[in-house]
Amino acid sequence: MAGEPQADCLFCKIVAKEVPATVVRETETTLAFRDINPQAPTHVLVIPKVHHPDAASLAAAEPEIAADVLREAGEVAAQEQSDSYRIVFNTGTGAGQTVFHAHAHVLGGRGLQWPPG
Ligand code: AMP
Ligand code: ZN
Numbered sequence: 001m002a003g004e005p006q007a008d009c010l011f012c013k014i015v016a017k018e019v020p021a022t023v024v025r026e027t028e029t030t031l032a033f034r035d036i037n038p039q040a041p042t043h044v045l046v047i048p049k050v051h052h053p054d055a056a057s058l059a060a061a062e063p064e065i066a067a068d069v070l071r072e073a074g075e076v077a078a079q080e081q082s083d084s085y086r087i088v089f090n091t092g093t094g095a096g097q098t099v100f101h102a103h104a105h106v107l108g109g110r111g112l113q114w115p116p117g
Pocket of ligand 2: 005006009010011012013050051052100101
């Protein structure tokens with residue numbers, strides 16, 4: 001069922017503390033932790049604790065939690081003292097999505113190219 005923990009999902013396992021992560025922020029509905037393969041000095045993933053496969057599915061099913069993810073992305077950037085940063089939701093394998101539990105990448109701490117690749 002949408003929103004329920006998925007046994008084969010890496011980020012559900014991080015939420016359940018079955019897989020370790022370097023957590024930088026936590027709220028009732030979200031978890032923020034450092035990406036294991038950082039692409040910038042600040043590279044933090046913000047995830048909803050509930051399982052949805054991508055950002056749009058999360059927003060359709062639980063819009064308040066989608067807003068929580070965005071708010072927390074801003075809080076992470078502030079905590080990391082990044083006043084310029086990028087929030088990315090890769091969606092679909094062609095766009096580089098590899099973990100099918102909604103997550104925001106928060107990237108900062110260096111100049112960021114536009115348009116992205
Ligand atoms: P995406 O490719 O957009 O689905 O993003 C998934 C991200 O999860 C990638 O940037 C990975 O480096 C990151 N990742 C994979 N495994 C872990 C882990 N155990 N802890 C933290 N980040 C991870
Ligand atoms: Zn999950």
